Amino acid sequence: QITLKESGPTLVKPTQTLTLTCTFSGFSLNSGGVGVAWIRQPPGKALEWLTLTFWDDEKRYSPFLKSRLTITKDTSKNQVVLTMTNMDPVDTATYFCVRRLRFASTYYFDSWGQGTLVTVSS
Amino acid sequence: DIQLTQFPSFLSASVGDRVTITCRASQAISSSLAWYQQTPGTAPKLLIYAASTLQSGVPSRFSGSGSGTDFTLTISSLQPDDFATYYCHQPYSYPLTFGGGTKVEIK
Numbered sequence: 001q002i003t004l005k006e007s008g009p010t011l012v013k014p015t016q017t018l019t020l021t022c023t024f025s026g027f028s029l030n031s032g033g034v035g036v037a038w039i040r041q042p043p044g045k046a047l048e049w050l051t052l053t054f055w056d057d058e059k060r061y062s063p064f065l066k067s068r069l070t071i072t073k074d075t076s077k078n079q080v081v082l083t084m085t086n087m088d089p090v091d092t093a094t095y096f097c098v099r100r101l102r103f104a105s106t107y108y109f110d111s112w113g114q115g116t117l118v119t120v121s122s
Numbered sequence: 123d124i125q126l127t128q129f130p131s132f133l134s135a136s137v138g139d140r141v142t143i144t145c146r147a148s149q150a151i152s153s154s155l156a157w158y159q160q161t162p163g164t165a166p167k168l169l170i171y172a173a174s175t176l177q178s179g180v181p182s183r184f185s186g187s188g189s190g191t192d193f194t195l196t197i198s199s200l201q202p203d204d205f206a207t208y209y210c211h212q213p214y215s216y217p218l219t220f221g222g223g224t225k226v227e228i229k
Contacts, residue, residue: 037218046209046220046221046222046223047158047211047220049218052218062217063217064217096165096166103172104171104172104175106172106213106214109158109168109213110168110177112166
């Protein structure tokens with residue numbers, strides 16, 4: 001069974017750095033073709049892809065947020081960590097940790113964590 | 123960047139209705155498109171990938187079609203569990219993008 005779970009603060013102050021941890025089970029980030037991404041969703045709004053790390057340590061970032069994001073993985077702990085600097089109230093959102101897997105020659109997001117709501121407020 | 127435009131953004135329908143949602147990409151993305159279903163307070167669920175392939179466990183009343191820039195998601199006979207918001211997504215190129223969503227509500 002594939003599970004992913006996000007953990008971290010629910011409230012951060014403006015200008016602070018957010019650190020979220022995704023702990024997953026049922027698959028390995030050492031396996032070829034596997035990736036883990038962070039996707040967020042502001043309340044009542046659409047999904048936004050943030051960043052992605054692959055089994056081979058390739059990393060990709062949204063160009064709109066690249067300067068503020070860092071993604072790292074610890075395959076021994078089955079964890080992926082998102083760091084986002086200089087948080088602003090517009091960053092208030094539910095943050096999802098998601099597995100990306102190869103289907104039919106292309107990669108798709110197939111398994112999602114439950115999400116964690118992060119509020120940015122002083 | 124590839125923009126995905128979904129329409130309608132809101133749809134009111136009854137149980138048993140046939141429903142079609144459209145997703146248009148700002149440039150050709152072959153068949154690299156997925157559809158997700160999201161109910162309030164839950165994570166999105168993968169319904170269809172590669173434009174028309176049903177994910178394992180998804181009811182056959184869902185179907186997808188299209189390639190290039192125009193794609194559709196069809197629900198052949200709307201069920202109570204299907205009232206949700208649907209998103210399209212393109213994994214064709216970075217940055218990865220999602221459509222704005224289509225909310226399907228009970229008439």
